[in-house]
Amino acid sequence: xxxxxxxxxxxxxxxxxxxxxxxxxxxxxxxxxxxxxxxxxxxxxxxxxxxxxxxxxxxxxxxxxxxxxxxxxxxxxxxxxxxxxxxxxxxxxxxxxxxxxxxxxxxxxxxxxxxxxxxxxxxxxx
Amino acid sequence: xxxxxxxxxxxxxxxxxxxxxxxxxxxxxxxxxxxxxxxxxxxxxxxxxxxxxxxxxxxxxxxxxxxxxxxxxxxxxxxxxxxxxxxxxxxxxxxxxxxxxxxxxxxxxxxxxxxxxxxxxxxxxxxxxxxxxxxxxxxxxxxxxxxxxxxxxxxxxxxxxxxxxxxxxxxxxxxxxxxxxxxxxxxxxxxxxxxxxxxxxxxxxxxxxxxxxxxxxxxxxxxxxxxxxxxxxxxxxxxxxxxxxxxxxxxxxxxxxxxxxxxxxxxxxxxxxxxxxxx
Ligand SMILES: Nc1nc2c(ncn2[C@@H]2O[C@H](COP(=O)(O)OP(=O)(O)OP(=O)(O)O)[C@@H](O)[C@H]2O)c(=O)[nH]1
Ligand SMILES: [Mg+2]
Ligand SMILES: [Zn+2]
Ligand SMILES: [Zn+2]
Numbered sequence: 001x002x003x004x005x006x007x008x009x010x011x012x013x014x015x016x017x018x019x020x021x022x023x024x025x026x027x028x029x030x031x032x033x034x035x036x037x038x039x040x041x042x043x044x045x046x047x048x049x050x051x052x053x054x055x056x057x058x059x060x061x062x063x064x065x066x067x068x069x070x071x072x073x074x075x076x077x078x079x080x081x082x083x084x085x086x087x088x089x090x091x092x093x094x095x096x097x098x099x100x101x102x103x104x105x106x107x108x109x110x111x112x113x114x115x116x117x118x119x120x121x122x123x124x125x126x
Numbered sequence: 127x128x129x130x131x132x133x134x135x136x137x138x139x140x141x142x143x144x145x146x147x148x149x150x151x152x153x154x155x156x157x158x159x160x161x162x163x164x165x166x167x168x169x170x171x172x173x174x175x176x177x178x179x180x181x182x183x184x185x186x187x188x189x190x191x192x193x194x195x196x197x198x199x200x201x202x203x204x205x206x207x208x209x210x211x212x213x214x215x216x217x218x219x220x221x222x223x224x225x226x227x228x229x230x231x232x233x234x235x236x237x238x239x240x241x242x243x244x245x246x247x248x249x250x251x252x253x254x255x256x257x258x259x260x261x262x263x264x265x266x267x268x269x270x271x272x273x274x275x276x277x278x279x280x281x282x283x284x285x286x287x288x289x290x291x292x293x294x295x296x297x298x299x300x301x302x303x304x305x306x307x308x309x310x311x312x313x314x315x316x317x318x319x320x321x322x323x324x325x326x327x328x329x330x331x332x333x334x335x336x337x338x339x340x341x342x343x344x345x346x347x348x349x350x351x352x353x354x355x356x357x358x359x360x361x362x363x364x365x366x367x368x369x370x371x372x373x374x375x376x377x378x379x380x381x382x383x384x385x386x387x388x389x390x391x392x393x394x395x396x397x398x399x400x401x402x403x404x405x
Contacts, residue, residue: 002248002279010165017159027156031165038282038308039165071343085307087343095340103308105165105282112157 003043006105007051013107018056023112026060030109034067034102035084041066060111069102169283172251176258176286182382183263186373187271188366189285191309192293193302194275197319199227200353201293201362202270206234208359209268210367218257218271220249227272237261248279251286268370277302281309289369293351295320300330303338310339313346315365322352 010031018026033041041064052058068081073089074096080089084102088095150158164170180187190198202217209215216237219227228240239257241249254271261269271287273280292313294302297320303310310316316339318332332350339348349365351358 002246002282005246005248005250006165006282009168013161013163013165013167017161021157021159023157027152027154036308036311038278085304085338086341088341095343096345097343099343107161107163107165109161110159111152112159114157117151117155117157 003039004047004051006039007044007047010107011051011055011057014057014060014110015055017110018112021112021114023056023114024118025113026057027111027113028061028063029057029107029111030063030065032065032067032104032106032108034104035069036099036103037105039105065108067101067104070100071097071102072100073097166282166284169251172255173284173286176251176254177288178382179255179258179263180269180286180288181377183266184374184377185263185266186268186289186366186370187285187287188268188289188291188369189271189273189280189287190291190293191273191277191280191313192275192295192319193277193298196275196293196295196298197353198272198275198293199230201317201319201351202272203230203234204353204356204359205270205362205366206231206236208356208363210363213267213367213370214265215268215270216261216266218254218261218269220253220272220274222247222274237266243274247274247276248283249273249285250283254285268366277306277309281306281312288373289314291315291317293317293319294335296323296327296330300332300334301338303335303342303344307342310344311342313344316344316346316348317351317358317362318348319351319353321350321357322355 010029014026014029031044033039044064045062048062052060069084069087070079070081071087071089072079073092073094075094076089076092078089078091079100080091082088082090087097087099089097152158190201192198206215217228217231217239219231219238219240220243221227221240222243222245224242225240228238231238239260241253241257243249243253249271271285290313292310294316296318318335324330336348339346347365349358349361351362
């Protein structure tokens with residue numbers, strides 16, 4: 001269950017951002033996850049309440065954007081979406097391919113509530 | 127966003143990173159911060175730091191991974207007799223509990239450090255960094271890291287090694303690369319171990335393993351190995367010697383910056399990468 005360790009490092013990063021933006025709470029967190037990252041979305045979701053307990057991110061919604069496994073063929077240069085254990089070019093059958101997406105494990109964005117936006121102030125125009 | 131290291135930015139998601147798009151308001155008026163930062167950022171930086179330690183002492187670091195009991199420790203024990211005697215080796219052992227594996231290595235007169243990971247099912251870069259405090263790297267040419275027996279978790283954590291080796295033992299079945307693509311994709315060398323058992327497990331076809339490895343676009347060489355019979359041991363010894371030689375010539379061409387040469391663990395680590403989360 002390395003998902004707990006990964007979730008803890010996620011919370012560390014989110015806490016740093018929330019602190020820097022002087023946020024009162026974290027509303028949502030979006031993660032980009034590829035099937036070849038080695039991280040299970042469901043296990044990450046289960047680990048989240050444990051890792052976030054007592055932090056500014058405890059009530060945040062964890063949104064997981066599952067990214068496709070995509071390869072570029074070294075022979076014919078076709079780009080294709082493929083299953084994570086079949087990185088073979090569907091166009092020409094070549095197995096020497098390059099992964100261009102699918103191993104991501106990324107914190108993509110964080111939605112914060114600050115004193116300012118909680119007060120319903122008009123967004124600054126600058 | 128991590129501007130300095132570009133961690134986990136792949137050609138496929140590059141276009142998501144638009145300058146000036148970092149801060150926005152959501153429909154409900156909340157502040158939305160775009161980050162695009164690897165979740166393993168901390169680990170990866172410590173791993174690079176470990177790699178600098180290895181490099182500054184011309185040490186080759188090899189990470190051995192497999193399911194529990196595939197024969198990692200047995201391979202290391204056999205290696206002690208088989209590897210080029212000019213290579214001075216040390217072993218870092220990762221296990222959930224016990225000093226057993228380290229003791230097996232020490233019996234052969236080789237330095238071994240045991241890391242007990244407790245509940246963690248993998249080694250991480252911080253554990254290796256701590257272990258390096260107890261290892262005088264100037265005394266070694268190759269450091270083997272035996273990871274916790276597990277085909278899933280260790281693959282996600284860079285330790286600062288130069289090469290990953292994955293073992294697949296014959297009793298496990300020949301289709302493991304299809305079931306654990308993350309692990310086998312990370313391998314620079316795949317070893318099909320316990321080949322002395324092939325006559326008893328005749329449904330294991332090494333050809334099938336090779337095909338499953340091609341299916342995950344693995345270009346790693348494959349060695350068929352038995353620590354018991356000695357099959358494949360000389361191929362393994364050659365591979366290790368070649369990696370060590372390639373590492374040395376690489377470092378001759380790309381010397382480690384002198385500030386790292388004098389880095390000791392007496393002082394606090396000063397890291398200069400700026401983690402610019404600010405706008
Ligand atoms: N027949 C046969 N048995 C082997 C071979 N290599 C290891 N074994 C046996 O497999 C068992 C496990 O070997 P270990 O070397 O302890 O395996 P390991 O991968 O280090 O195990 P963990 O550290 O617990 O994950 C032992 O009983 C070994 O004797 C081999 O080449 N052939
Ligand atoms: Mg062992
Ligand atoms: Zn093709
Ligand atoms: Zn250090």
